[in-house]
Amino acid sequence: MILLSVNHLSKTFGGLKAVSDVNMELKIGELVGLIGPNGAGKTTLFNLLTGVYKPTEGDIALRRETIVGLKPFQINQKGIARTFQNIRLFSNLSVLDNVKIAYHQHRSYNMLSAVLRLPSYFQGEAEMDKKAEDLLEIFKLGHKKHELAKNLPYGEQRRLEIARALAAQPQLLLLDEPAAGMNPQETAELMEMIRWVREAFDLTILLIEHDMSLVMGICERIYVLDYGQIIAEGTPEQIKSNPKVIEAYLGEDVSHAHG
Ligand SMILES: Nc1ncnc2c1ncn2[C@@H]1O[C@H](COP(=O)(O)OP(=O)(O)OP(=O)(O)O)[C@@H](O)[C@H]1O
Structure with missing residues:
Protein backbone atom coordinates (compact mmCIF):
# COMPACT_ATOMS: atom_id res chain seq x y z
CA MET A 1 0.00 0.00 0.00
CA ILE A 80 2.80 14.19 8.25
CA ALA A 81 5.11 15.43 11.02
CA ARG A 82 8.71 16.53 10.80
CA THR A 83 11.81 17.62 12.62
CA PHE A 84 14.07 20.40 11.45
CA GLN A 85 17.73 20.59 10.53
CA ASN A 86 18.02 23.54 12.91
CA ILE A 87 16.28 22.47 16.07
CA ARG A 88 13.05 24.36 16.66
CA LEU A 89 11.91 23.80 20.22
CA PHE A 90 10.16 26.20 22.57
CA SER A 91 13.43 26.81 24.36
CA ASN A 92 11.97 28.55 27.41
CA LEU A 93 9.35 25.89 28.07
CA SER A 94 9.94 22.68 29.96
CA VAL A 95 10.70 19.45 28.16
CA LEU A 96 7.25 18.13 29.14
CA ASP A 97 5.42 21.24 27.95
CA ASN A 98 7.14 21.05 24.56
CA VAL A 99 5.49 17.67 24.00
CA LYS A 100 2.18 18.63 25.61
CA ILE A 101 1.80 21.63 23.33
CA ALA A 102 2.08 19.34 20.34
CA TYR A 103 -0.70 17.14 21.76
CA HIS A 104 -2.85 20.21 22.35
CA GLN A 105 -2.33 21.42 18.78
CA HIS A 106 -3.47 18.08 17.47
CA ARG A 107 -6.38 17.49 19.76
CA SER A 108 -9.88 18.40 18.76
CA TYR A 109 -11.11 20.65 21.51
CA ASN A 110 -14.39 20.62 23.19
CA MET A 111 -14.31 24.29 24.09
CA LEU A 112 -17.32 24.09 26.34
CA SER A 113 -15.77 21.43 28.54
CA ALA A 114 -12.52 23.42 28.65
CA VAL A 115 -14.19 26.71 29.56
CA LEU A 116 -16.49 25.14 32.14
CA ARG A 117 -13.67 22.95 33.40
CA LEU A 118 -15.90 19.88 33.20
CA PRO A 119 -14.54 16.51 34.43
CA SER A 120 -14.01 15.43 30.82
CA TYR A 121 -11.60 18.35 30.42
CA PHE A 122 -9.45 17.25 33.37
CA GLN A 123 -9.61 13.66 32.21
CA GLY A 124 -8.35 14.75 28.79
CA GLU A 125 -5.57 16.78 30.37
CA ALA A 126 -4.51 13.87 32.56
CA GLU A 127 -4.47 11.53 29.57
CA MET A 128 -2.33 13.98 27.67
CA ASP A 129 0.11 14.30 30.57
CA LYS A 130 0.43 10.54 30.64
CA LYS A 131 0.94 10.23 26.89
CA ALA A 132 3.53 13.00 26.90
CA GLU A 133 5.40 11.39 29.77
CA ASP A 134 5.34 8.00 28.06
CA LEU A 135 6.84 9.55 24.93
CA LEU A 136 9.57 11.19 26.99
CA GLU A 137 10.39 7.83 28.60
CA ILE A 138 10.79 6.24 25.16
CA PHE A 139 13.30 8.93 24.28
CA LYS A 140 15.07 8.62 27.63
CA LEU A 141 14.04 12.11 28.65
CA GLY A 142 11.60 11.23 31.43
CA HIS A 143 13.97 12.31 34.18
CA LYS A 144 14.43 15.70 32.49
CA LYS A 145 10.77 16.56 32.03
CA HIS A 146 10.88 19.67 34.22
CA GLU A 147 14.07 21.11 32.72
CA LEU A 148 13.90 23.94 30.22
CA ALA A 149 14.37 22.66 26.69
CA LYS A 150 17.23 25.10 26.11
CA ASN A 151 19.24 23.55 28.95
CA LEU A 152 19.34 20.09 27.41
CA PRO A 153 22.51 18.94 25.66
CA TYR A 154 22.28 19.02 21.89
CA GLY A 155 21.68 15.29 21.38
CA GLU A 156 18.80 15.35 23.86
CA GLN A 157 17.24 18.37 22.14
CA ARG A 158 17.24 16.38 18.91
CA ARG A 159 15.50 13.47 20.64
CA LEU A 160 12.96 15.87 22.16
CA GLU A 161 12.18 17.20 18.69
CA ILE A 162 11.35 13.68 17.53
CA ALA A 163 9.20 13.06 20.62
CA ARG A 164 7.34 16.29 19.91
CA ALA A 165 6.79 15.37 16.26
CA LEU A 166 5.30 12.03 17.37
CA ALA A 167 2.81 13.78 19.63
CA ALA A 168 0.99 14.82 16.45
CA GLN A 169 0.33 11.09 15.92
N1 LIG B 1 14.15 29.92 0.02
C1 LIG B 1 15.12 29.77 -0.90
N2 LIG B 1 15.38 30.76 -1.79
C2 LIG B 1 16.33 30.61 -2.72
N3 LIG B 1 17.09 29.51 -2.87
C3 LIG B 1 16.89 28.50 -2.01
C4 LIG B 1 15.89 28.57 -0.99
N4 LIG B 1 15.92 27.40 -0.29
C5 LIG B 1 16.88 26.64 -0.85
N5 LIG B 1 17.46 27.30 -1.88
C6 LIG B 1 18.52 26.76 -2.76
O1 LIG B 1 18.06 25.52 -3.26
C7 LIG B 1 19.13 24.58 -3.33
C8 LIG B 1 18.78 23.37 -2.52
O2 LIG B 1 18.85 23.69 -1.13
P1 LIG B 1 18.45 22.69 0.03
O3 LIG B 1 18.62 23.42 1.32
O4 LIG B 1 17.14 22.10 -0.25
O5 LIG B 1 19.58 21.57 -0.12
P2 LIG B 1 19.97 20.41 0.87
O6 LIG B 1 20.14 19.20 0.02
O7 LIG B 1 18.98 20.33 1.97
O8 LIG B 1 21.38 20.90 1.40
P3 LIG B 1 22.13 20.64 2.80
O9 LIG B 1 22.54 19.20 2.79
O10 LIG B 1 23.30 21.56 2.72
O11 LIG B 1 21.16 20.98 3.89
C9 LIG B 1 20.38 25.32 -2.83
O12 LIG B 1 21.07 25.79 -3.96
C10 LIG B 1 19.81 26.45 -2.01
O13 LIG B 1 20.68 27.55 -2.01
Whole structure:
Protein backbone atom coordinates (compact mmCIF):
# COMPACT_ATOMS: atom_id res chain seq x y z
CA MET A 1 0.00 0.00 0.00
CA ILE A 2 1.35 3.39 -1.00
CA LEU A 3 1.25 6.07 1.68
CA LEU A 4 2.92 8.94 -0.14
CA SER A 5 3.43 9.52 -3.81
CA VAL A 6 5.34 12.41 -5.29
CA ASN A 7 4.79 13.00 -8.97
CA HIS A 8 6.95 15.16 -11.24
CA LEU A 9 7.58 17.60 -8.40
CA SER A 10 9.62 20.73 -9.08
CA LYS A 11 10.45 23.88 -7.15
CA THR A 12 12.20 26.82 -8.73
CA PHE A 13 13.75 29.76 -6.86
CA GLY A 14 14.41 32.50 -9.40
CA GLY A 15 16.47 30.70 -12.03
CA LEU A 16 17.46 27.81 -9.76
CA LYS A 17 15.64 24.48 -9.95
CA ALA A 18 16.14 23.33 -6.37
CA VAL A 19 13.88 20.31 -6.89
CA SER A 20 13.54 19.04 -10.43
CA ASP A 21 10.94 16.54 -11.68
CA VAL A 22 11.13 14.33 -8.59
CA ASN A 23 9.14 11.09 -8.44
CA MET A 24 9.01 9.15 -5.20
CA GLU A 25 6.81 6.57 -3.52
CA LEU A 26 6.74 5.51 0.10
CA LYS A 27 4.95 2.32 1.09
CA ILE A 28 3.26 2.07 4.46
CA GLY A 29 5.79 1.07 7.11
CA GLU A 30 8.93 1.71 5.08
CA LEU A 31 12.03 3.37 6.48
CA VAL A 32 13.58 5.29 3.61
CA GLY A 33 16.65 7.49 3.39
CA LEU A 34 17.08 10.66 1.36
CA ILE A 35 20.70 11.52 0.75
CA GLY A 36 22.66 13.82 -1.52
CA PRO A 37 25.49 16.34 -1.46
CA ASN A 38 25.08 19.80 0.13
CA GLY A 39 22.56 21.93 -1.72
CA ALA A 40 21.06 18.92 -3.55
CA GLY A 41 17.51 19.96 -2.61
CA LYS A 42 16.75 17.60 0.29
CA THR A 43 15.41 20.20 2.71
CA THR A 44 13.49 21.91 -0.09
CA LEU A 45 11.79 18.57 -0.80
CA PHE A 46 10.82 18.30 2.90
CA ASN A 47 9.52 21.86 2.76
CA LEU A 48 7.37 20.91 -0.22
CA LEU A 49 6.05 17.77 1.50
CA THR A 50 5.07 19.77 4.59
CA GLY A 51 3.48 22.73 2.81
CA VAL A 52 6.15 25.28 3.68
CA TYR A 53 6.68 25.80 -0.05
CA LYS A 54 4.19 25.39 -2.85
CA PRO A 55 5.51 23.35 -5.78
CA THR A 56 6.20 25.13 -9.05
CA GLU A 57 5.00 21.95 -10.76
CA GLY A 58 3.85 18.48 -9.83
CA ASP A 59 1.78 16.78 -7.18
CA ILE A 60 2.11 15.22 -3.73
CA ALA A 61 -0.53 12.73 -2.64
CA LEU A 62 -1.00 11.25 0.82
CA ARG A 63 -3.15 8.13 0.70
CA ARG A 64 -3.99 9.09 -2.92
CA GLU A 65 -5.34 12.51 -1.93
CA THR A 66 -3.44 15.59 -3.00
CA ILE A 67 -2.02 17.74 -0.23
CA VAL A 68 -0.70 20.48 -2.51
CA GLY A 69 -2.09 23.85 -1.47
CA LEU A 70 -2.74 22.83 2.14
CA LYS A 71 -1.17 24.83 4.97
CA PRO A 72 1.56 23.21 7.07
CA PHE A 73 -0.77 22.73 10.07
CA GLN A 74 -3.37 21.05 7.83
CA ILE A 75 -0.76 18.68 6.44
CA ASN A 76 0.34 17.95 10.01
CA GLN A 77 -3.23 17.09 10.93
CA LYS A 78 -3.48 14.81 7.90
CA GLY A 79 -0.59 12.79 9.25
CA ILE A 80 2.80 14.19 8.25
CA ALA A 81 5.11 15.43 11.02
CA ARG A 82 8.71 16.53 10.80
CA THR A 83 11.81 17.62 12.62
CA PHE A 84 14.07 20.40 11.45
CA GLN A 85 17.73 20.59 10.53
CA ASN A 86 18.02 23.54 12.91
CA ILE A 87 16.28 22.47 16.07
CA ARG A 88 13.05 24.36 16.66
CA LEU A 89 11.91 23.80 20.22
CA PHE A 90 10.16 26.20 22.57
CA SER A 91 13.43 26.81 24.36
CA ASN A 92 11.97 28.55 27.41
CA LEU A 93 9.35 25.89 28.07
CA SER A 94 9.94 22.68 29.96
CA VAL A 95 10.70 19.45 28.16
CA LEU A 96 7.25 18.13 29.14
CA ASP A 97 5.42 21.24 27.95
CA ASN A 98 7.14 21.05 24.56
CA VAL A 99 5.49 17.67 24.00
CA LYS A 100 2.18 18.63 25.61
CA ILE A 101 1.80 21.63 23.33
CA ALA A 102 2.08 19.34 20.34
CA TYR A 103 -0.70 17.14 21.76
CA HIS A 104 -2.85 20.21 22.35
CA GLN A 105 -2.33 21.42 18.78
CA HIS A 106 -3.47 18.08 17.47
CA ARG A 107 -6.38 17.49 19.76
CA SER A 108 -9.88 18.40 18.76
CA TYR A 109 -11.11 20.65 21.51
CA ASN A 110 -14.39 20.62 23.19
CA MET A 111 -14.31 24.29 24.09
CA LEU A 112 -17.32 24.09 26.34
CA SER A 113 -15.77 21.43 28.54
CA ALA A 114 -12.52 23.42 28.65
CA VAL A 115 -14.19 26.71 29.56
CA LEU A 116 -16.49 25.14 32.14
CA ARG A 117 -13.67 22.95 33.40
CA LEU A 118 -15.90 19.88 33.20
CA PRO A 119 -14.54 16.51 34.43
CA SER A 120 -14.01 15.43 30.82
CA TYR A 121 -11.60 18.35 30.42
CA PHE A 122 -9.45 17.25 33.37
CA GLN A 123 -9.61 13.66 32.21
CA GLY A 124 -8.35 14.75 28.79
CA GLU A 125 -5.57 16.78 30.37
CA ALA A 126 -4.51 13.87 32.56
CA GLU A 127 -4.47 11.53 29.57
CA MET A 128 -2.33 13.98 27.67
CA ASP A 129 0.11 14.30 30.57
CA LYS A 130 0.43 10.54 30.64
CA LYS A 131 0.94 10.23 26.89
CA ALA A 132 3.53 13.00 26.90
CA GLU A 133 5.40 11.39 29.77
CA ASP A 134 5.34 8.00 28.06
CA LEU A 135 6.84 9.55 24.93
CA LEU A 136 9.57 11.19 26.99
CA GLU A 137 10.39 7.83 28.60
CA ILE A 138 10.79 6.24 25.16
CA PHE A 139 13.30 8.93 24.28
CA LYS A 140 15.07 8.62 27.63
CA LEU A 141 14.04 12.11 28.65
CA GLY A 142 11.60 11.23 31.43
CA HIS A 143 13.97 12.31 34.18
CA LYS A 144 14.43 15.70 32.49
CA LYS A 145 10.77 16.56 32.03
CA HIS A 146 10.88 19.67 34.22
CA GLU A 147 14.07 21.11 32.72
CA LEU A 148 13.90 23.94 30.22
CA ALA A 149 14.37 22.66 26.69
CA LYS A 150 17.23 25.10 26.11
CA ASN A 151 19.24 23.55 28.95
CA LEU A 152 19.34 20.09 27.41
CA PRO A 153 22.51 18.94 25.66
CA TYR A 154 22.28 19.02 21.89
CA GLY A 155 21.68 15.29 21.38
CA GLU A 156 18.80 15.35 23.86
CA GLN A 157 17.24 18.37 22.14
CA ARG A 158 17.24 16.38 18.91
CA ARG A 159 15.50 13.47 20.64
CA LEU A 160 12.96 15.87 22.16
CA GLU A 161 12.18 17.20 18.69
CA ILE A 162 11.35 13.68 17.53
CA ALA A 163 9.20 13.06 20.62
CA ARG A 164 7.34 16.29 19.91
CA ALA A 165 6.79 15.37 16.26
CA LEU A 166 5.30 12.03 17.37
CA ALA A 167 2.81 13.78 19.63
CA ALA A 168 0.99 14.82 16.45
CA GLN A 169 0.33 11.09 15.92
CA PRO A 170 1.65 11.09 12.37
CA GLN A 171 1.64 8.25 9.88
CA LEU A 172 4.62 9.71 8.07
CA LEU A 173 7.57 11.09 10.01
CA LEU A 174 10.15 13.22 8.19
CA LEU A 175 13.48 13.51 10.00
CA ASP A 176 15.91 16.18 8.80
CA GLU A 177 19.41 15.14 9.87
CA PRO A 178 18.37 13.59 13.18
CA ALA A 179 21.94 12.61 14.08
CA ALA A 180 23.56 15.97 13.26
CA GLY A 181 25.92 16.99 16.04
CA MET A 182 25.64 13.66 17.84
CA ASN A 183 28.60 11.55 18.89
CA PRO A 184 28.83 7.91 17.67
CA GLN A 185 27.34 6.56 20.90
CA GLU A 186 24.35 8.93 20.70
CA THR A 187 23.94 8.14 17.00
CA ALA A 188 23.84 4.40 17.72
CA GLU A 189 21.20 4.95 20.43
CA LEU A 190 19.20 7.15 18.08
CA MET A 191 19.19 4.43 15.42
CA GLU A 192 17.72 2.02 17.93
CA MET A 193 15.05 4.53 18.92
CA ILE A 194 14.10 5.23 15.31
CA ARG A 195 13.73 1.50 14.65
CA TRP A 196 11.72 1.07 17.81
CA VAL A 197 9.29 3.94 17.27
CA ARG A 198 8.64 2.85 13.72
CA GLU A 199 7.35 -0.48 15.00
CA ALA A 200 5.61 0.88 18.08
CA PHE A 201 3.80 3.70 16.28
CA ASP A 202 3.25 1.99 12.90
CA LEU A 203 5.19 4.74 11.20
CA THR A 204 6.54 5.31 7.76
CA ILE A 205 9.78 7.27 8.00
CA LEU A 206 11.74 9.33 5.49
CA LEU A 207 15.02 10.63 6.79
CA ILE A 208 17.66 12.99 5.50
CA GLU A 209 21.05 12.18 6.93
CA HIS A 210 24.68 12.84 6.17
CA ASP A 211 25.88 10.10 8.50
CA MET A 212 26.24 7.27 5.99
CA SER A 213 26.59 4.55 8.61
CA LEU A 214 23.19 5.58 10.01
CA VAL A 215 21.52 5.73 6.59
CA MET A 216 23.03 2.50 5.34
CA GLY A 217 22.44 0.84 8.70
CA ILE A 218 18.72 1.41 9.13
CA CYS A 219 17.15 2.35 5.80
CA GLU A 220 15.56 -0.30 3.62
CA ARG A 221 15.60 1.92 0.60
CA ILE A 222 17.44 5.09 -0.32
CA TYR A 223 16.79 7.92 -2.75
CA VAL A 224 19.74 10.02 -3.89
CA LEU A 225 19.26 13.63 -4.91
CA ASP A 226 21.81 15.63 -6.84
CA TYR A 227 21.18 19.10 -8.24
CA GLY A 228 17.48 18.68 -7.47
CA GLN A 229 17.10 15.40 -9.38
CA ILE A 230 16.77 11.83 -8.17
CA ILE A 231 19.87 10.18 -9.60
CA ALA A 232 19.44 6.80 -7.91
CA GLU A 233 17.03 4.72 -5.86
CA GLY A 234 17.59 1.32 -4.30
CA THR A 235 18.73 -0.74 -1.35
CA PRO A 236 21.79 0.41 0.61
CA GLU A 237 23.88 -2.20 -1.22
CA GLN A 238 22.72 -0.97 -4.63
CA ILE A 239 23.30 2.66 -3.67
CA LYS A 240 26.82 2.04 -2.35
CA SER A 241 27.93 0.57 -5.66
CA ASN A 242 26.02 2.91 -7.97
CA PRO A 243 28.54 4.80 -10.16
CA LYS A 244 26.32 7.90 -10.40
CA VAL A 245 26.17 8.10 -6.61
CA ILE A 246 29.90 7.61 -6.24
CA GLU A 247 30.46 10.38 -8.76
CA ALA A 248 28.05 12.75 -6.99
CA TYR A 249 29.87 12.12 -3.75
CA LEU A 250 33.34 12.32 -5.29
CA GLY A 251 35.80 12.52 -2.46
CA GLU A 252 33.34 11.21 0.09
CA ASP A 253 33.43 7.60 1.12
CA VAL A 254 30.04 6.16 0.23
CA SER A 255 31.28 2.81 -0.99
CA HIS A 256 32.99 2.03 2.30
CA ALA A 257 30.24 3.23 4.58
CA HIS A 258 29.50 0.25 6.77
CA GLY A 259 25.92 -0.87 6.98
N1 LIG B 1 14.15 29.92 0.02
C1 LIG B 1 15.12 29.77 -0.90
N2 LIG B 1 15.38 30.76 -1.79
C2 LIG B 1 16.33 30.61 -2.72
N3 LIG B 1 17.09 29.51 -2.87
C3 LIG B 1 16.89 28.50 -2.01
C4 LIG B 1 15.89 28.57 -0.99
N4 LIG B 1 15.92 27.40 -0.29
C5 LIG B 1 16.88 26.64 -0.85
N5 LIG B 1 17.46 27.30 -1.88
C6 LIG B 1 18.52 26.76 -2.76
O1 LIG B 1 18.06 25.52 -3.26
C7 LIG B 1 19.13 24.58 -3.33
C8 LIG B 1 18.78 23.37 -2.52
O2 LIG B 1 18.85 23.69 -1.13
P1 LIG B 1 18.45 22.69 0.03
O3 LIG B 1 18.62 23.42 1.32
O4 LIG B 1 17.14 22.10 -0.25
O5 LIG B 1 19.58 21.57 -0.12
P2 LIG B 1 19.97 20.41 0.87
O6 LIG B 1 20.14 19.20 0.02
O7 LIG B 1 18.98 20.33 1.97
O8 LIG B 1 21.38 20.90 1.40
P3 LIG B 1 22.13 20.64 2.80
O9 LIG B 1 22.54 19.20 2.79
O10 LIG B 1 23.30 21.56 2.72
O11 LIG B 1 21.16 20.98 3.89
C9 LIG B 1 20.38 25.32 -2.83
O12 LIG B 1 21.07 25.79 -3.96
C10 LIG B 1 19.81 26.45 -2.01
O13 LIG B 1 20.68 27.55 -2.01
